Amino acid sequence: MIALLIRDLRLAMRAGGGFGLGLAFFLIITVLVPFSVGPQSSLLSTIAPGIMWMGALLACLLSLDRLLALDFEDGTLDVLATAPLPLEAALAIKGLAHWITTGLPLVVAAPFLAVLLNMPPQGFVWLVVSLALGTPALSMIGTFGAALTVGIKRGGLLLSLLVLPLYVPTLIFGAEAARRGAAGMAVETPLLLLAGISLACVALLPFAAAAALRMTLR
Amino acid sequence: MTLTLVNVAVARGGVPVLGGVAFTLRAGEAMILRGPNGAGKTTLLRTIAGLQLPLSGTIDGAADRIAYGGHADGLKGMLSVAENLSFWARVYGHSDIEPALATYALGPLRSRLAGTLSAGQKRRAGLARLMVTGRPIWILDEPTVSLDSHAVALFADAVRAHLGMGGMALMATHIDLGIDAHLCDICGWAAAPQELLGASDEAFL
């Protein structure tokens, strides 16, 4: 299992910025938002938590269609399916690798980008906590979506269509926690619910993803 | 330790292609499947490897003992040959990739990225993957594609060595490898279009 994780991380680093790409996308969104809504700092600081969450969500979505498609094309998935490693574990590891290469950099970079949007400093910690709790769910839901669409030619657009509605609860609780944190209100309830969703996704979705993948390979 | 198929039927795209497939492969034996394109060689091999379910019949002795090599090599272009092989070795719980590298004369290429190899070199690396799995049954689909005669000889030696250690090999190929193997024309098992054999869409016929 560790071998698969190391391999995926190594591939992400060598294949021209698995780490960098999502992060750069996140940065660009943050920079473009003021251009589209205007430079008033009061408006920006109000919508900053929402923008950060939206950016994180889109950055996660960006790399999903390569999560399994490349392994499907070169036959790796066929071999993995006959390997001693259970497919559920393999997919959980792939989700974890996706989180480390996409979610984790976003969590780290979020406070720096929040400065650009005039977010009140008291909200930084809650923004980071909400992203740290929420992005694992985004990666795992994405892995499930990728498993559903891996056998489909040009499945990238369909993948977005399937995954985005599944992101709704995570987005709502995550952005709500960040927003309340920025406004100095109590954040426990949305954070707890967000953590619950993440835990459930990480625990259960690998099984659904593996089931979908077996159906496709068959 | 044997691989036994009893009355196995397989389907491609829901339509039965082979029925009544039955054979037994014992330790140290090899079998070569022959048949024209579309006869069902790949489908049969994938079914035995457990990648798809047979329509009916039983396959004994295959679970967790198979190393499957299909049309694609399962190599990552951005990883070196050695990294690719050690990854697969570790997935199967081993670590030593040297014998595999030596057998296929990959030593000089070990630190080259797989993406920069020629088609034949890639194929050799893909075949070397079978050796690092440590699994007794090799299932190979057209293993000699893009190999030159020297590489084919390396492959034949590897198969002979594997059989000598009590392994088994089941492959679809049209090249004479000079291995002592059962030849088996799968056309004998071709399913007539009328036969149902438990096909998934038989409810609609």
Added chain:
Amino acid sequence: MSIWEYANPVRFLALSAKVQPFAWGAAAIGISVGLIWGFFGTPDDFRQGATVKIIYLHVPAAWIAINAWIMMLLASLVWLVRRHHVSALAAKAAAPVGLVMTVIGLFTGAIWGQPMWGTWWAWDPRLTSFLILFLFYLGYIALWEAVEDPDTAADLTSVLCLVGSVFALMSRYAVLFWSQGLHQGASLSMDKQENISNVFWFPLVIAIAGFTLLFLALVLYRTGTEISLRRARALSARMEPRA
């Protein structure tokens, strides 16, 4: 005689052929009576004026939109557990009907909301949940269209339907948490006096029954279509000359 016998396409088609005339007829009668009675025969609401007449479309459509998804969920489960083709095809047949009903619900809601709340659209929990349901229908139908092998498509859409249902439920609660709404409470409840008066209640119930029968008739007919397509595919696959 177990219900599973109708999982056989031939038996299903035979039963469906017997039921369908009644379903179509009763649906036509129910919808006509409900809508005509509602449109011509009920008074205006003292607060909402004539807009209350929209209820005879809005509530039945919303009712079907939700129950169609529940029916698809059950059918998907049956397919995954018992591998009955008719079940998977019925789920496929129901999805576009559910989608259209969701659109009707959203449209009539927007048209109703404009004079009542002063806005076409509000991010109210109920409205938002319906929008999310609409997205789920779109994804489900798109996945059916995209997968070539029909059995694989049935498998994958069933898994999506299962996982999607859980997430739809979660979204429902998330949305409730996220916004307090303008939407009135349930239009129908056991304690009907509490909600709407008898004048509106009878035509509404008839309209709902009519819509439900229409849904039944449509799904039966569309499932028959899907069975024909699968049978044609199975037959022509076996006619192709062998290589």
Added chain:
Amino acid sequence: MIPDLGKYATEVLSAYGVSLLLLAGLLARTLRRGKSARAALKQIEAETKRHGKV
């Protein structure tokens, strides 16, 4: 014949119009697809009969 809908006539009529139009569209699509699928199946069934029983 049409009851007095007061100031909300546009809303009510457009709601009914849009809904009935959508329903009619669904019905038409369903019937057309159903007819063509059933016709295609008939043709294939006839062909299989000629080629021998399946």
